[in-house]
Amino acid sequence: MTLHHRTGIRIIILVIFIVVVVLNSYGYWSKEPRNSATVTSSVAPFHCPVESWNQVHLDTIPLQDLHLEYVRNNISRRDNILGSQIRLLTAFVYPDHISITTTSQKSYGKKVYCRYYNCLREELEGSEYLSIFFPMNVIRCPRRVGAKYMSISFDMEGEEPQEPIPLVYRVFETPIHEVSVCVGPIYGSESKWLEVAEFIEHYKLIGVKHFYFTIFNMNEYSRKIMDEYLRTGEIELTVIQSEYQTVDWQFHLLQINECHQRAKHQSKWVINVDIDERLIILKYETIGDLLRGYNDTVGEVAFPIRRIQKTGSLPERFESDEQVRQNFNVVLIVTIISEMEFLKYNVSSPVTWGAYKSIYRPEKIAAMYYHFSYQKYPGTIGVFVRNGAALFKHYRTTKDNILGSGWLTIPKYRNFSIVSEDSTFAEKLKGKVLKKIKYVYNQRVLYCDEIAEGPYEEYKKFGHGIFNCRYRNDSRGDSNKVVDY
Structure with a gap:
């Protein structure tokens, strides 16, 4: 065979090989994508990861027999808004149980099923658990391996559970915050932006690092300051969606109970106050310094109050350091600093223990009321703060036709005097508030x-x-x- 003949055969073989490779490649790229998704899905479906903290299965709830006894005795029962829907609000996973909060004020003591879902929102088969509502809008459930979402139902047949809500992580061995603030619900038409900044900056100056806010309704302008504190990680925010056009003080206990569950295992102590109330520390540098003086049996500390006459309203918007304010058809030029409540209002009542407020340990309390606990767990005591150590200032409106109006006629509030803020503290607070509101609202x-x-x-x-x-x-x-x- 000649050299040229052998070379020709090699070329033909090479061409055939190239053609085969091209045809195989064409078949792979033209057909494989159509089948790859199906093949991959059937052979290796996605499995939810189960973190180490989520590999816990429990068949019981801590203190459930005690809770049943409380229910039999109507401890903390306060039915209200009897026609309201039962909507899921939040769910929290702790080391030894789960709590679900709802918008119900009419379900105390009712039986209800806990329903568990994985990360794909698929129900965990056979995982349901029959529990009860206690207190008013709270359901406690045992832990389940891999649970990431929760729902409820009143029976297991014929009722579709509500859309599951995510579990909020609270599996802390020890609380990560020493003291936090549960802030009463924000609602109403008055603009709150300046009050929110003043409130948070005040409590930060006395040692608080974390805040739990609840919004019923808030205008867009005030929401900007909330979003700023969300950005910095200093607050957690719960927004309550309701079927009612107006959500006001009648829904306050929803916030009280939700914040109680939210703070458990995350905060050692919780200050239970409204947005117009400020804790004043008189004998310590910080609130933490004061609370560290109590032993582990103390689950609640009560504080007296001093009411301050709030005779005006908050400014609607920030315009500049000096801005126009109209009062009874009179146009005034005022500084934004003079609009801050702690500088504007100082006509004060005597200190009283009537309607006192409390700071509490969330794991040691079974049920909360507006100002103090309904029920403490066994072995827990409540105490009154040492005389002259601290008090709450309450900037109480003098307007008529609102909840609590007419308080000026109560004898214990009649002897008013001028009590100004400590000048050093006031200067610090003024600077902090001004810096924050300018950062958010001083726009061009x-x-x-x-x-x-x-x-x-x-x-x-x-x-x-x-x-x-x-x-x-x-x-x-x-x-x-x-x-x-």
Whole structure:
């Protein structure tokens, strides 16, 4: 065989090999994608990961027999809003149980099934557990391996459970916050932005690092300051969605109970106050210094109050350090600092133990009321704070036709005097509040010369108006001038 003949055969074999490879490649790319998803899914379906902390199965709930005894004796029972829907609110997983909170104020003592779901929101087969409502809107459930979402139902046949809600992690060996604040629900038409900033900055100055807020309703402008504190991680926020057009003080206990469950195992102590109440420390540097003086049997500390006459309303918006305020058809120029409650109001009542407020240990309390606990667990005691150590200032409105109006006529509140804030503390608080509200609300227009040339040239074909800017020397404030392009 000649050399040329052998070379020709090699070329033919090489061509055939290339053709086979090309055809196989075509078959792979044209057919495999259509079948790959099905094959992969059937052979290796996605499995929910189960973290080490979530590999716990329990068949009982701590102190359930005691809770049943409380229910038989109607401990903390307070039925209200009897026609309300039962909506899931939040769910928390602790080392030894799970708590679900709802919007119900009519279900005390009723039997209800805990329903468990994995990360795909698929129900864990055979995992249901029959529990009860205690206190008013709370259900306790045992742990289940792999549970990530929870729901409830009143029977296991014929009733579709509500949309499952995620479990919030609270499997802490020890609390990660020494003292937190459960803030009463925010609702109503009054703008709250300045009050929120003043409240948080006040408590931060006395050693509080964490806050639990609940919103019934809030205007968009005030919500900006809440979002800022959410950004910094200083607050947790619960928003209650209801079928009612107006959600007000009649729903307050929903917040009390939800925050009690939210704080368990995360915060050692909880300050239970409304947005218009400030804790004043008189003999210690911080609230932590005061509370560390109590032994482990103490589950609740009561504090006296001093009411401050709040005769005005909060400003609607921040305009500048000096802004216009209209009062009975009189236009006033006021500084934003003078609008801060702790500087504006100081007509004060004597200190009284009537309607006292408490700071409590969430794991040691079975059920809470508005100002103090309904029921402590066995072995837990409550005490009154040492005389002169601390008190709450309550900026109480003097308006009529609202909850609690007419309090000025109560004898124990008649002997008013001027009691100003400590000057050193006031200066610190003033600076903190001013810095925060300016960071959030001191906004300006975008000037056209701030826009880089590249983006401007690229998008100016759509018209100058899309840039929403203003020229610095444009006294008319016209941001939509036509330009040649």
